[in-house]
Amino acid sequence: MTYFSNALLLLDLLQLLPSAPQATVDASGKEDDRLCLPNTRVDVLQQIRTWADSEDIESYMFWLSGWAGTGKSTIARTVAYEYRDRGCLGASYFFSRGKEDVSHAGKFFTSIAVQLAQYSTALGDLIRETISSNPNVTSKVRRDQWKLLILEPLSNLKAGSLQQPLILVIDALDECDGDNDIRGILELLSEAKTLKTVRLRIFLTSRPETPIRLGFKNMPGILHQDLVLHDIPQMNVDNDILNFFEYKFGAIRDESESDDLPPDWPGKTYIDKLVASAHGLFIYAATVCRFIEEGIQDFPADDLLCPVDQLVRLVNWSTFLVHYVNIYQLINWSAIDKWELTYCQYY
16 A cells, blocks of 8 residues: 555545635625525525426526626525525535635635535545545546536435435626636536436526626527526515615614614605615615614714715716626715715726
8 A cells, every 4th residue: 555545544535625615605704794684585586496496307507697786696695595404505606706716716616526525425425435546636627527526426326315406506607717717617517417316406696798698508408597687577676675675774773772763764765765776786775784884873863864865866876886886885984074985896
């Protein structure tokens, strides 16, 4: 027995696979990441559940697309946590542009393999056997990593080993660096159509960008469902955003140390204005609520009504701001003018 073989016996073979721990939905530091609030996104989530729980083996991919700010990642997190709690989440991978390991495809398949091995003992045994037989698998091209570490172990599972659907959640694929890598991931995932003994469900979100649209277009015969968030009837989205505002403002009132807030603060007029100004963008609604939450402890309640109205007028001036700008930080609290708009991040 070689020195290398002896060394392998002393460690869990999964440790040989490079992974991106920050890619998972429940990674450390993501405690404050938002989930869908009660009574919001009801129809969308029901469509996803119906697809995920279906007995249909062939319809294994669901593509949720939408412009920036429409709430794709919040939905993805909600789906991931729901199926994790049901014991069905095999793996999750949340891409994020500019954030080291989760901004590229380098550790994508190995990270998925590690999570699958941790999810199922039977899968873990098969994946470890692969690593033992192919100790240099991590230096192979991604096609080989997918085939050896994921597709073949899933194919070799005994029928009935997994009674429930096996859910993979992949968020923000458009934030993966490299159009070729994005198309390559889609092409490889399409090979899951060969699986017969496991109900694999791949839930994927992205902006409707060309590489991804072409990736699906170039997969003839691949059954997938897709839902375009920005094509959902405006009335439905506005109702979700209304519920979001009412829930968040109710929580702000309940948690406020001030006795000056009336029971209906900030009032139907302001909430209706904010819903109209959001133009279907949950990122806008979340930013407004964060703005109010951060200021309510420092300023009188009456003062807060003025900046809300200013914020409404601010976003009304241009549809460009609504459709092409993600507002990550609006307020510079240290400025002399406490309501100063400091910066917007363009994509």
